[in-house]
Amino acid sequence: MRIVLDAMGSDTNPAPEVEAAVEYARQYGDGLYLVGDEPRLRELLAGRTAGIEIVHAPDVFEMSDHISPGSLRKMQNSMGVGMDLIKEGKADAFVSAGNTGGQMAIALARLGRLRGVKRPALTVFFPVKGGRCAVLDIGANAECKPEYLVQFALLGSVYAEKVLGVKNPRVGLLSNGEEAGKGNELVKATYPLLESSGLNFVGNVEGKELFGGEADVVVTDGFTGNVLMKSAEAVAKLITDRLREEITSSFVTKIGGLLARPAFRSLRKDLDPAEVGAAPMLGVNGLVFVAHGRSDSRALLSALRLARHSVEVSLLNSLAQAIESGLATLPQGEQ
Amino acid sequence: MRIVLDAMGSDTNPAPEVEAAVEYARQYGDGLYLVGDEPRLRELLAGRTAGIEIVHAPDVFEMSDHISPGSLRKMQNSMGVGMDLIKEGKADAFVSAGNTGGQMAIALARLGRLRGVKRPALTVFFPVKGGRCAVLDIGANAECKPEYLVQFALLGSVYAEKVLGVKNPRVGLLSNGEEAGKGNELVKATYPLLESSGLNFVGNVEGKELFGGEADVVVTDGFTGNVLMKSAEAVAKLITDRLREEITSSFVTKIGGLLARPAFRSLRKDLDPAEVGAAPMLGVNGLVFVAHGRSDSRALLSALRLARHSVEVSLLNSLAQAIESGLATLPQGEQ
Numbered sequence: 001m002r003i004v005l006d007a008m009g010s011d012t013n014p015a016p017e018v019e020a021a022v023e024y025a026r027q028y029g030d031g032l033y034l035v036g037d038e039p040r041l042r043e044l045l046a047g048r049t050a051g052i053e054i055v056h057a058p059d060v061f062e063m064s065d066h067i068s069p070g071s072l073r074k075m076q077n078s079m080g081v082g083m084d085l086i087k088e089g090k091a092d093a094f095v096s097a098g099n100t101g102g103q104m105a106i107a108l109a110r111l112g113r114l115r116g117v118k119r120p121a122l123t124v125f126f127p128v129k130g131g132r133c134a135v136l137d138i139g140a141n142a143e144c145k146p147e148y149l150v151q152f153a154l155l156g157s158v159y160a161e162k163v164l165g166v167k168n169p170r171v172g173l174l175s176n177g178e179e180a181g182k183g184n185e186l187v188k189a190t191y192p193l194l195e196s197s198g199l200n201f202v203g204n205v206e207g208k209e210l211f212g213g214e215a216d217v218v219v220t221d222g223f224t225g226n227v228l229m230k231s232a233e234a235v236a237k238l239i240t241d242r243l244r245e246e247i248t249s250s251f252v253t254k255i256g257g258l259l260a261r262p263a264f265r266s267l268r269k270d271l272d273p274a275e276v277g278a279a280p281m282l283g284v285n286g287l288v289f290v291a292h293g294r295s296d297s298r299a300l301l302s303a304l305r306l307a308r309h310s311v312e313v314s315l316l317n318s319l320a321q322a323i324e325s326g327l328a329t330l331p332q333g334e335q
Numbered sequence: 336m337r338i339v340l341d342a343m344g345s346d347t348n349p350a351p352e353v354e355a356a357v358e359y360a361r362q363y364g365d366g367l368y369l370v371g372d373e374p375r376l377r378e379l380l381a382g383r384t385a386g387i388e389i390v391h392a393p394d395v396f397e398m399s400d401h402i403s404p405g406s407l408r409k410m411q412n413s414m415g416v417g418m419d420l421i422k423e424g425k426a427d428a429f430v431s432a433g434n435t436g437g438q439m440a441i442a443l444a445r446l447g448r449l450r451g452v453k454r455p456a457l458t459v460f461f462p463v464k465g466g467r468c469a470v471l472d473i474g475a476n477a478e479c480k481p482e483y484l485v486q487f488a489l490l491g492s493v494y495a496e497k498v499l500g501v502k503n504p505r506v507g508l509l510s511n512g513e514e515a516g517k518g519n520e521l522v523k524a525t526y527p528l529l530e531s532s533g534l535n536f537v538g539n540v541e542g543k544e545l546f547g548g549e550a551d552v553v554v555t556d557g558f559t560g561n562v563l564m565k566s567a568e569a570v571a572k573l574i575t576d577r578l579r580e581e582i583t584s585s586f587v588t589k590i591g592g593l594l595a596r597p598a599f600r601s602l603r604k605d606l607d608p609a610e611v612g613a614a615p616m617l618g619v620n621g622l623v624f625v626a627h628g629r630s631d632s633r634a635l636l637s638a639l640r641l642a643r644h645s646v647e648v649s650l651l652n653s654l655a656q657a658i659e660s661g662l663a664t665l666p667q668g669e670q
Binding site: 127128129139142143174175176177183184185187206207208210211212220221222223224226227228229230231232233234235236237238239240241242243246247249250252253255256257258259260261262263264266267 | 462463464474477478509510511512518519520522541542543545546547555556557558559561562563565566567568569570571572573574575576577578581582584585587588590591592593594595596597598599601602
């Protein structure tokens with residue numbers, strides 16, 4: 001197995017990428033492509049190259065890059081060079097903490113979609129009561145049609161089943177009320193399609209059911225999903241910041257905080273994005289994992305592990321098969 | 336000043352309403368209408384009627400009630416009877432923990448909209464870093480048009496200015512990216528309208544900016560706003576539940592938790608919906624405050640205080656004036 005790590009992705013690249021690569025190669029022994037500015041990477045690796053193959057990328061991705069289908073196919077930045085390794089069959093998965101929009105555009109241009117996929121969806125595991133819930137789309141498609149959401153439900157179900165090991169995953173539709181009939185136009189039109197999809201549809205879900213662990217997969221449009229994800233992060237940060245502030249405000253609460261520290265650590269581990277790793281672009285013809293721009297080496301290592309596990313369970317094949325076999329039962333909207 | 340409290344609203348009505356009414360009358364001395372099943376209320380009040388006037392409502396609101404404009408205007412449940420007291424000028428504000436959809440429908444049928452208002456919006460204060468942020472719409476309008484959001488911004492600005500005392504409130508547009516140009520079609524169409532609205536528009540905001548206290552008012556459609564509010568509540572609950580679990584998992588962390596208890600209490604107070612009180616339906620021709628169905632007497636008392644404060648600062652007049660004077664500068668879509 002070969003995983004590609006974009007060395008130039010994170011906000012503080014390439015140091016976290018280099019450390020994650022070294023640790024990954026140490027733990028698993030097998031191959032890792034590290035793609036980026038070769039002289040710089042060689043310098044940072046300082047001889048620790050066992051199990052790591054450096055692939056040079058002459059260019060750097062810039063937000064201001066002229067984006068056209070032609071340019072996206074030619075770009076020689078670390079994302080483009082890295083994804084080509086997947087396309088050429090030299091590697092099995094790609095991990096990057098680089099710009100999400102850039103990665104999506106390059107992945108669509110270089111790798112394309114799995115046959116029958118209308119729109120790929122960015123998918124994250126949310127920490128919820130008793131486990132994890134796969135939420136998609138969290139940002140690839142700000143505008144969605146009902147048939148996209150039905151495919152997201154299928155892709156997400158395969159992902160939860162293969163990667164989390166959940167049998168017959170419960171699928172929820174994010175809405176502003178649990179009752180059938182609640183929702184905006186998109187949700188109302190999607191509900192009956194999910195009901196007749198053959199998936200394990202459990203109906204509309206709100207935040208209470210999502211974070212209460214009452215679904216394994218929750219589908220929504222990329223705008224709402226993105227707002228949801230970023231707000232959940234922000235609320236968690238607000239609470240933990242405020243708690244820290246309150247605890248350090250008096251001598252007694254400070255002592256209490258010190259004694260209770262293992263509890264806080266365990267909680268932080270549970271809620272830490274670094275423990276979840278990365279968001280795959282489900283539906284792309286290749287395993288592409290988007291890690292947080294703020295990723296440190298620990299978060300990147302976690303992303304590499306998620307990618308590795310996804311390859312081990314043949315996620316891509318399963319997604320392709322599900323879409324192929326599910327095509328007949330799904331509404332045939334425009335591609 | 337007279338406030339109307341719907342005695343039959345909360346999940347465990349009318350006991351919490353009766354206790355809140357007694358406490359309100361004790362604290363403020365002046366009049367409170369308590370609307371509901373008179374014999375039952377009289378029994379629970381057990382003579383503690385100083386400052387409280389009971390108004391009998393012969394019917395009970397049922398989710399299954401046949402809803403038509405005609406029936407909404409006639410209903411003699413506690414919401415209908417209570418809102419009529421506002422309409423007839425006998426009272427200044429209405430507070431209920433009853434069904435939100437029912438309240439909205441009855442308010443629109445009985446009280447109507449302020450002149451020029453396209454759609455009223457449910458508005459809550461979110462606890463954010465350093466204070467509060469007014470978010471609207473959190474559920475009255477699942478589908479919105481750009482011109483609705485511009486009015487929400489105006490209504491929310493008046494509310495933040497009058498009730499929170501914020502001068503020239505900063506208005507943010509909830510989006511899936513901070514940069515101008517990010518967003519779904521609604522957000523992209525709303526952005527330039529807000530830029531030229533004369534309001535203190537600070538651009539797109541994400542969860543980070545919202546909960547980081549970088550805006551005083553955040554506007555969004557009622558679907559996204561509802562998902563946001565319920566998810567924020569659910570994340571807060573997940574974290575505090577998990578923390579409690581972790582803290583009670585060992586003797587040492589339990590001691591720590593006991594010592595740190597004042598810190599937790601202070602945090603809970605900050606995040607407690609009962610401290611915020613209720614969500615006004617801004618844009619209705621009358622002050623109508625929707626309290627949480629799970630409200631206890633403390634939450635209801637807090638809602639009554641918010642209603643009282645809103646009357647004291649002449650919120651309704653200010654909203655009406657702002658809409659009247661702002662009409663010329665707002666795009667004239669269909670009503």
